[in-house]
Amino acid sequence: MNRAVALRIAACGIMGLGAALLIAALLLTTYTKSKITKIPLDLDATLVSDGTGTAFDPASLAGERFEINKNVPLTQQQQISVETPSNADVVTLQVGTTLRRTDKQQDNGLLLAIVDTVTVDRKTAEAVSSESNPGGAVQKPRTIEDDQPPTNIALPHEGLAYRFPFNTEKQTYPVFDPIAQKAFDANYDGEEDVNGLTTYRFTQNIGYDADGKLVEPVKYASLYDDDEDSQVTARAAMWGLPGDPDEQITMTRYYAAQRTFWVDPVSGTIVKTEEHANHYYAREALKPEVTFVDYTVTSNEQTVESQVASARSERDRIGLWGRILPITFTAVGLVALVGGALLGSFSLRAESALIDPGLDEADHGFFDTQGIKVPGAEAKTEKLPAQRPGRPPDRPV
Known part of the structure; x- marks a missing residue:
């Protein structure tokens, strides 16, 4: 399994987790809250x-x-x-x-x-x-x-x-x-x-x-x-x-x-x-x-304290399942969806580069020189003939 395929599988998993968390948040605010x-x-x-x-x-x-x-x-x-x-x-x-x-x-x-x-x-x-x-x-x-x-x-x-x-x-x-x-x-x-x-x-x-x-x-x-x-x-x-x-x-x-x-x-x-x-x-x-x-x-004061504590306990339970967990699940789910989408996009580009490097050359490296012309980089050089060994150079007459 190459790296691109592994990244694609990971992206799908992360996006699936995000979707599951969003569904869980919806259920907590409707069905689950009504049950508690x-x-x-x-x-x-x-x-x-x-x-x-x-x-x-x-x-x-x-x-x-x-x-x-x-x-x-x-x-x-x-x-x-x-x-x-x-x-x-x-x-x-x-x-x-x-x-x-x-x-x-x-x-x-x-x-x-x-x-x-x-x-x-x-x-x-x-x-x-x-x-x-x-x-x-x-x-x-x-x-x-x-x-x-x-x-x-x-x-x-x-x-x-x-x-x-x-x-x-x-x-x-x-x-x-x-x-x-x-x-x-x-x-x-x-x-x-x-x-x-x-x-x-x-x-x-x-x-x-x-x-x-x-x-x-x-x-x-x-x-x-x-x-x-x-x-x-x-x-x-x-x-x-x-x-x-x-x-x-x-x-x-x-x-x-x-x-x-x-x-x-x-x-x-x-x-x-x-x-x-x-x-x-x-x-x-x-x-x-x-x-x-x-x-x-x-x-009496003891009864009031006991009943207030009981009310707060029920409030906390309702708040946990009806507000805190849904908000947390929604936030984490959105982050997971966005992160999974970005990872999936990166995996596609990586796979394209493996198939045909030219398809992805626009995204190559940080030091790509396309569009920046360096003088001399394209200058033609004159090719000099090589001398044969043992033969003295020609002298002018």
Whole structure:
């Protein structure tokens, strides 16, 4: 194999590599990026929010009157994990949420507890339903003595659940509330820096208006068979009402809330939340009489740091496959194509020179003298006859 053929093969290989890199860059910006912008299947997070509020004292159930305490320290905890069915298109999130009084020990401080399960689209974070899966469920409450496996109550979900979509936009999104058992609008409210991360802020009102006024509270949906916690009948003295202390008074439990979500717009991760919720008993919806718990909690610093780190990790992954690698592959591919073309052109000239040197004489050497006439280089020289040996030169007579 001569040098010209070897150069031609190398040129074809380099140009092929360049074309492959350009195709890879195109695929990364379209097909591959769409495959990686999905909610991870290995989610496992514990989110903690702290705050204070006015809260019922569970120990007073055995007393003469329901005790309501103010300025109570409270902690809300969410444990998020992945359950089946989860696959390339959907992920099922199980979220256990509790609200506790931290000034009480163990179950004496437990105020709220709910285990919510929802299947969401991995790209849009919207709840999805099928014949075998209604899109969500809540776990039926159990007593401490109950040793039977937990059972779920089907609860179809709609809207977003626990995440926002990838490439979140500055618009209104419906976000599902498992306590109210329906979705409510979360409205875009501006940008804000959270631990160095630019986030979109969304606000959601359930039963409140934008000014925080109670306008349309939600009747609490009990998870017990007998609705024992949605309607309570007790003596007037227990409620702390004037009049006949033994009169039986029935009150209905209502619920209203205001939430603020700080969302990473690239990954849809909720990096911080603030929640004001009010559970109360009343005979008329807009006239609260007895507070069960009225509180405000905000994500603690450890939770915010963890969620910001998670959002940055997803951003880096998306940026690597969706921007850095495509740009790199495109640049290297173009260089390879140009380099291969130049090498191929050189190999053709080299082969031409081997076949007929005259065809390539215009490109010969750096010291080619064509076009530069050197005087004397073409001058004719006179050819002198050679003398024969042994014969003296002729002398003139």
